[in-house]
Amino acid sequence: MKRVLGNCIGTALACSIGVFAFQLPAAAATAAQVAELASQAEAVPDAGIYQMYQNRSWLWGQNGAGFFAVQRRQFSAWTSDKGKLGYGDGIWFLPGGGKLCFRAKWHGAGGDSDALTCFEHRQAGRVVYQRKIPDGDWYVFRSSDRNMADEFMKIKYGDYATWKQNRIKAKP
Secondary structure: OOHHHHHHHHHHHHHHHHHHHHHHHHHHHHHHHHHHHHHOOOOHHHHHHHHHHOOEEEEOOOHEEEEEHHHHHHEEEEEEEEEEEEEEEEEEEEEOOOOEEEEEEEOOEEEEEEEEEEEEEEEEEEEEEEEOOOOEEEEEEEOOOOOOOOHHHHHEEOOHHHHHHHHHHHOO
């Protein structure tokens, strides 16, 4: 019985590895296809970027959130890296060409640092592609059917960052 069970487990493991190996080239082709589609798409106009982010928070799961306030274009965020909490204060702006940037002073356990982070957005029909600048990979940010797995679905109206940021600031 042990031998039969061992053979079944071995066969299942071999099949799993085989299926995974065949999916790797398919995933690479998909990433290449997304990059090709994004390169052919048009930059999202500034008004479109503004509508996507104004007075909204980008939720980064358990790792934080960033809030894009309309008032004075303030950017507020909190992060958690391996249990170490940090926060950032700064501004967000639209330099054109489908780009959204935020410049913030980040405070955390490792000290303070300034950072500029930018994302590029391109659109073809109802599909929006995004990548982190300068060398991030393109991915589907918002699909035509607004899939729940889209990164765009993590952008919620309201401030989901400042309350946590203030709690982090208040800790000694």
